[in-house]
Amino acid sequence: MTLPKDPDWWRGAVIYQIYPRSFQDSNGDGIGDLPGITSRLDHIATLGADAIWISPFFTSPMKDFGYDVSDYCGVDPMFGTLADFDALVTRAHDLGLRVMIDLVLSHSSDQHPWFRESRQSRDNPKADWYVWADPKPDGTPPNNWLSIFGGSAWSWDARREQYYLHNFLTSQPDLNFHNPDVQEAQLDVARFWLERGVDGFRLDTINFYFADKYLRDNPALPKELRNDSIAPAVNPYNHQMHLFDKNQPENLEFLRKFRSVLAPYGAAAVGEVGDAQRGLEIMAEYTSGGDKVQMCYPFEMLQPRRLTAEGVEATFARMAAAAPDAWPCWSYSNHDTVRHITRWQLSEEGAKAYTALLMCLRGSVCLYQGEELGLPEAEIAFEDLQDPYGIEFWPEFKGRDGARTPMTWQKDNAQGGFTAGPRAWLPVTAPHLARAVGAQAGVADSMLEFYRAVLAFRRAHPVLRYxxxxxxxxxxxxxxxxxxxxxxxxxxxxxxxxxxxxxxxxxxxxxxxxxxxxxxxxxxxxxxxxxxxxxxxxx
Structure with a gap:
């Protein structure tokens, strides 16, 4: 089935995020995969979602579980093959679901052929494809920029006798978007997947594409203004005002180029705006005018503190002041945050109220897998942690694994029906088993049936979408x-x-x-x- 080419399909859409390692394992190795996703798409269609967003499944050394890409146009063997991906798209379209995939354009893995070539010398054809800089006279990094994953954002490379920039892990070097060849190469990546039938992209760290070309120091951020929605409170990343390591004006022209690539396919993009101080304003800047990306999600509803009525009013007032035609994509939970049931300490009744609110707000919506089951954050022992972020900041910050544990499909199954193997890559916890799909389907007052009802209500009243x-x-x-x-x-x-x-x-x-x-x-x-x-x- 070919879905109708509707350039506005994204407006008001409900997008269901799939974390592929944890959705469904089809071969018993304990890791979810593309055939597993395909086998469970009926659940998402029955829920009433309009589209799926699949987190990275590209070839990767998996230092950051797929957000460190070594081949943008390949499927990592642990997830399957390109043929498996094509079959997934076909099945999704047959069910009336659009398919969005995660593109991690701002940085690659240090195992990517581009970086391997770039680091060989200062004069090879890709020497300028990444952000390289000479040390200060005393040998220290070129400026004070910090990595979200802890420590300096600069790592020394002995071959070039220069530092390279990495806003995340040292194994995730930042690409140099000031180089037009880099831009064109990443636009070609988008074209590759559009030709395979995808309907759009979630753009990881959309405001990190460009760094200040003069590499100026970030100023300090007063303590009273610090916000830990992007990085945990124990991370010194929150001590800076990030004026120069992201959010650069050159990004706007690149987003216009990206939009022009999407247009012939009727495809859409949703950007992740990682900024604790100006997220709403950046979102408005990137989505207004009809010539950049269609939608972005800021972090206002992913905050550690419970969303209040006053907070909702202030959020929409700021957005309207920035750009009346801006289009947000709201979410309460995702693979990087503590699940909102736990984060906001919600009762079942409170969780349902917040869900109903989400479905009535102007904008599109992202739901994270398991949210429809009312899953709380899973308790993970230190020895079971996989997330490098959690290992770095344990125990004050326990990382992201508690939101990434396997989806539970069956109650009376040690692995929740996620895998036929003896062990999943992250443990399946008892509270999640009790809330499995099989335990809630058809139960009138269950969270799952509530989600199905509220999505049907939104669909029945187009004014809530448009x-x-x-x-x-x-x-x-x-x-x-x-x-x-x-x-x-x-x-x-x-x-x-x-x-x-x-x-x-x-x-x-x-x-x-x-x-x-x-x-x-x-x-x-x-x-x-x-x-x-x-x-x-x-x-």
Whole structure:
């Protein structure tokens, strides 16, 4: 089946993120793979998602589990083959699902042929494909930039007698996007996958493509302004204002080039904006005007602290001030963050309220695998850790493995139905087994059935996908707003622990969403208990 070429398919879409190592293992080696994903696509289609986003499956030494790419156009053998990928795309399209894949353009593995050639000398054909710099006279790195994974962002290479830049692991050197040949090579990567039928890309670290060409020092960030949403609080990365190691103005022209590559295919891109201070403004800059990427996700809803009504109001106010036509892609959880059920200490009722809110906000949505099961963060012992980030900062920061454990499909199976082998790459925990797909499917009040219902509700009311959003106001713990388009829907969510009485806007309103637990409207008023919400249509 070939899906219709709709250049706006992404607008308001619900995108389901798959972490391939942990979704489904098809060959018993304990690691998820592409055939495994294909075998489970029915679950995502039944959930009601519009698209899938698959985290990296490219050829890689796996120092950062696929985010260190050594061949952008190859499939790592642990995940399968290009033929397996083609079969996955075909099956997804047959089910009406679009396919997005992760592109890690800002950096490669140090095992990539480009870097191997680049580091040989200062005058080879790819000598300028990565960010190289001479040391200071005393031999120290060229500036004060820090790596998100700890320590200096510069590593010494004895062959060239220069430092190379790496914003992440030392084995992930940063490409030099000031070189037009690098840009064209990465655009060719996008073309390769578009020709294989993908419908779009998630662009990893989209604001890291360019570094300041003068390599100026970053200024210090006052302690009161530090934010640990990008790196853990114990990481000195948070002590700098990252003015020069990312977020450079040259990025805008490259994103325009990238958009022009997408256009003939009707494809879309969602960028990850990793910036704790200016994430919303950068997102607005990258998605406004219709000539760069279609959407980005900032970190406002991936924060360690629970999202409040006041926070929602402030987020949308900042976004509107930056660019009214900006298009966000909201998410609460992903492979890099503690699962939001645990991070925000949510009850089952609270988790459902936040999910309903997410589905009513203006923007697209990313759901992370297992979120629909209400999975908490898994407790992982130090000896079971795989994540280099967690190993580096243990025990103050336990890393990302707790969000990356295998998907659980069956309750009465030691490995949750994830693998037929004796052991998964990360342990399957008892709390996750209790919430397996098989334990929740068909159970009326389960989290899984709630997600299915709320996605169906969003699909049944296109105004929630495409409509305007007005009157965004926080009244204590209640966030309220109206979605306007072919119909008008009033939304109010009590994100607090005490009951609240609300008055709807003037006019006649009919309560909807009763099957989701939305509260009744009586004479223009609604009583919202803790985690209750009101959805009403103007009549």
């Amino acid at each position: 409509g305007d959003m007005t009157g965004i106001t926080a009244e204590g713990p209640v966030i309220r707003f109206t979605r306007q388009g072919a119909e008008e829907i009033f939304c109010a969510f009590n994100l607090g622990e005490a009951s609240q009485d609300i008055h709807l806007p003037d006019g006649r309103w009919e309560a909807i969403g009763g099957a989701l637990g939305a509260q009744p409207v009586i004479e223009g008023k609604a009583n919202l208990g803790p985690w209750h919400y009101c959805l009403a249509r103007r009549v």
